Amino acid sequence: MDVARLSDAPVYLPGDSTDAVTDAWSCGRTPVFMFGDVQLSFESGYGRVTVPGKYHALVRDYGGSVQTIQGISAYVYPAGGPKLDDEILMIKGETAIRLLARGDVPVDHLTEVAQQLDLRAPVTIAAPGGGQRPSIGR
Secondary structure, X not given: OOHHHHOOOOOOOEOOOOOOOOEEEEXXXXXXXXXXXXXXXXXXXXXXXXXXXXXXXHHHHHOOEEEEEOXXXXXXXXXXXXXXXXXXXXXXXXEEEXXXXXXXXXXXXXXXXXXXXXXXXXXXXXXXXXXXEEOXXX
16 A cells, blocks of 8 residues: 555655655554655645744754755754654655654764655655545656
C-alpha cells in the first residue's frame, strides 16, 4: 500500500528520490518516510501557526535555532538538553514537514535532506477516478 495515499497533507520528497526511500509507513493519516537514518513526515492542520514566532518560542523553551531552508523558516534542534533526537520543523502552507534522527546522527544530515526536498509541488500519482493524490511514486 502506498502510505502517501492516506495523507491529508501534501508530500514533498527529494527529486527523483523514490529509490532513496528506505522504508515508509503511516501513523493514522500521517505518512512517514525513511531516508537512511532520517525520518521525514508530513502533517496537515498548521495553517494558523505563526511562523517564525512559533519557532522562536521553541528556541526559548527547548534551545536550537531558527534557520532558513529553501527560503522557508525552519526550527532546527540538534540533540541534547531536553530532547534526545535531532529535529527540523518546517511549515509550508498548512503542512508541517518534520525531519527527525537519533542524536548520534549529525543535524547537518537532516539539513541536507531538507535542502533536497522538492518544495515546488507535491509528488503525485493517479488516484482512483483519475484525480491526483500525494504519493512516493512519480
